[in-house]
Amino acid sequence: MDLESAKMIGAGLAIGLGAIGPGIGEGIAASKALEAIGRNPEASGKIMPLMFVSMAIAESTAIYALVIALIILFG
Amino acid sequence: MELNISLSPEILFHIGNMPITNTLIGSFLISLAIIIFVLYLNRTLSKDKPGKLQNLIELLISEAFDFTESIIGTKEKAKKIFPLAFTMFIFILISNLITFIPGQAAITLNHGGETVSIFRAAMADYGLVFMMTMITVILIQVVAVAVHGPFGYIGKFFNFKSPLSFFLGLMDIVGELAKIVSLSFRLFGNIFAGEVLGAVMLFLAPFFIPLPFLFLGLLSAVVQAFVFAVLTVVFIKLASEIEEDELVEQASM
Numbered sequence: 001m002d003l004e005s006a007k008m009i010g011a012g013l014a015i016g017l018g019a020i021g022p023g024i025g026e027g028i029a030a031s032k033a034l035e036a037i038g039r040n041p042e043a044s045g046k047i048m049p050l051m052f053v054s055m056a057i058a059e060s061t062a063i064y065a066l067v068i069a070l071i072i073l074f075g
Numbered sequence: 076m077e078l079n080i081s082l083s084p085e086i087l088f089h090i091g092n093m094p095i096t097n098t099l100i101g102s103f104l105i106s107l108a109i110i111i112f113v114l115y116l117n118r119t120l121s122k123d124k125p126g127k128l129q130n131l132i133e134l135l136i137s138e139a140f141d142f143t144e145s146i147i148g149t150k151e152k153a154k155k156i157f158p159l160a161f162t163m164f165i166f167i168l169i170s171n172l173i174t175f176i177p178g179q180a181a182i183t184l185n186h187g188g189e190t191v192s193i194f195r196a197a198m199a200d201y202g203l204v205f206m207m208t209m210i211t212v213i214l215i216q217v218v219a220v221a222v223h224g225p226f227g228y229i230g231k232f233f234n235f236k237s238p239l240s241f242f243l244g245l246m247d248i249v250g251e252l253a254k255i256v257s258l259s260f261r262l263f264g265n266i267f268a269g270e271v272l273g274a275v276m277l278f279l280a281p282f283f284i285p286l287p288f289l290f291l292g293l294l295s296a297v298v299q300a301f302v303f304a305v306l307t308v309v310f311i312k313l314a315s316e317i318e319e320d321e322l323v324e325q326a327s328m
Contacts, residue, residue, distance in 0.1 A: 056302040063264035
């Protein structure tokens with residue numbers, strides 16, 4: 001295997017494996033937030049910004065993997 | 076036609092030995108635009124007859140201030156941190172949104188045989204994001220020192236009460252360093268990934284297919300600006316709080 005194809009495989013593995021955890025985590029966060037809004041629709045104004053913040057934090061591990069993949073590809 | 080993506084910003088020209096990149100020009104132009112707009116707004120402010128623009132801005136600022144206060148707890152703390160957090164929010168938001176103006180990527184300059192676009196998303200330059208993160212992280216340390224005192228601050232990291240708390244103290248150092256990486260990579264990664272995704276989609280299918288991805292980019296542009304400012308406020312809130320057992324300690328001393 002030459003270096004170029006190894007790089008491609010490495011980048012694909014990095015983002016593919018790195019996106020599993022945050023995907024599950026963000027799904028859980030969204031489902032719980034929607035559940036809470038369903039129970040108490042008046043509180044949606046308070047829940048939504050907190051949901052976005054926590055989802056962005058859960059997303060950060062995927063972003064690390066993405067940055068690594070991009071560095072492998074274009075760096 | 077081939078994809079042309081680089082992690083570092085493209086160099087437009089040199090002044091002396093200093094390379095001038097397209098993100099530098101973009102961020103300067105954005106800063107200039109914000110300053111001129113604020114100066115104009117400042118001249119037209121009136122107490123008796125507020126205009127439509129003034130009402131809109133006042134509404135925006137008061138809502139943002141209430142939100143900051145609801146996060147950080149007290150009004151005095153909110154007054155201190157609000158200018159920084161809101162400036163960061165506005166700067167990141169505008170520099171993210173400005174890349175969605177169509178046609179600006181077509182303005183290019185010739186540098187050393189390569190055509191380089193003059194405008195590029197300012198937050199897709201790691202240098203700028205890193206500096207903004209360092210402002211936040213250094214401010215967190217300063218606030219922590221001011222609240223806990225220099226000895227309390229160092230004592231948080233080097234705790235000799237038990238092996239476990241010593242280990243946890245060392246982990247706190249790692250946690251402080253990880254803040255730099257997590258804050259900056261989150262913003263940089265999202266914006267740069269949005270740019271790359273847009274370029275790849277335009278490359279694969281020029282019409283209609285990129286639209287949903289553009290919408291996703293628009294969403295993340297707003298959310299990431301919001302998240303960066305909110306995390307700044309949250310970190311400073313965490314640094315400025317005194318834990319209960321620490322209060323007891325201080326009282327007994």
